[in-house]
Amino acid sequence: xxxxxxxxxxxxxxxxxxxxxxxxxxxxxxxxxxxxxxxxxxxxxxxxxxxxxxxxxxxxxxxxxxxxxxxxxxxxxxxxxxxxxxxxxxxxxxxxxxxxxxxxxxxxxxxxxxxxxxxxxxxxxxxxxxxxxxxxxxxxxxxxxxxxxxxxxxxxxxxxxxxxxxxxxxxxxxxxxxxxxxxxxxxxxxxxxxxxxxxxxxxxxxxxxxxxxxxxxxxxxxxxxxxxxxxxxxxxxxxxxx
Numbered sequence: 001x002x003x004x005x006x007x008x009x010x011x012x013x014x015x016x017x018x019x020x021x022x023x024x025x026x027x028x029x030x031x032x033x034x035x036x037x038x039x040x041x042x043x044x045x046x047x048x049x050x051x052x053x054x055x056x057x058x059x060x061x062x063x064x065x066x067x068x069x070x071x072x073x074x075x076x077x078x079x080x081x082x083x084x085x086x087x088x089x090x091x092x093x094x095x096x097x098x099x100x101x102x103x104x105x106x107x108x109x110x111x112x113x114x115x116x117x118x119x120x121x122x123x124x125x126x127x128x129x130x131x132x133x134x135x136x137x138x139x140x141x142x143x144x145x146x147x148x149x150x151x152x153x154x155x156x157x158x159x160x161x162x163x164x165x166x167x168x169x170x171x172x173x174x175x176x177x178x179x180x181x182x183x184x185x186x187x188x189x190x191x192x193x194x195x196x197x198x199x200x201x202x203x204x205x206x207x208x209x210x211x212x213x214x215x216x217x218x219x220x221x222x223x224x225x226x227x228x229x230x231x232x233x234x235x236x237x238x239x240x241x242x
Contacts, residue, residue: 028221075100
């Protein structure tokens with residue numbers, strides 16, 4: 001595996017700021033059923049080399065969730081090394097398809113390798129390039145489930161198009177919204193390099209947590225997993241104007 005994949009994330013300090021107690025986090029990641037086969041190998045290698053993938057407590061939650069909702073059409077914003085797409089491909093409806101978007105060439109190369117190793121190339125379509133551009137183009141598809149795990153400062157901007165292509169009663173899952181708990185801090189207490197993320201995430205949460213067209217819950221899994229059900233159609237394009 002190429003070293004460049006891991007160098008990109010050396011400064012991601014949020015990986016070391018759990019939103020639950022360390023002991024509870026360890027329990028959630030070790031006591032629950034572990035993955036086996038090639039997917040388990042990818043998870044272990046990523047964790048050993050500190051490549052950011054969804055943590056194991058989110059893995060087990062997704063396995064349970066997919067058993068309930070059985071999605072057939074999935075959109076992922078942020079492929080990374082392809083681990084979460086591999087997980088979703090294994091546990092979605094047997095006839096299901098995944099469309100996943102990634103802009104980083106190194107990540108795309110590794111994702112393609114993993115898709116081939118997992119033998120899911122027929123289930124996954126990788127769209128290469130900027131997520132905002134691809135989201136604008138996705139007009140003909142409607143998705144049962146969308147997983148957004150990309151640049152956190154972009155969640156606000158991506159949200160209107162995600163809602164546009166999400167089926168009514170479909171679910172949007174958004175990862176890492178608590179920023180190690182720093183989401184609760186005042187702007188002045190946030191380091192300048194993270195202030196934009198802090199501002200945009202708070203603006204995003206201010207809308208989606210209370211909007212009447214949405215049913216939303218926020219779970220302390222990993223660095224915060226936000227689940228949004230689209231209860232009725234609503235045009236969120238006003239968010240694009242900021």
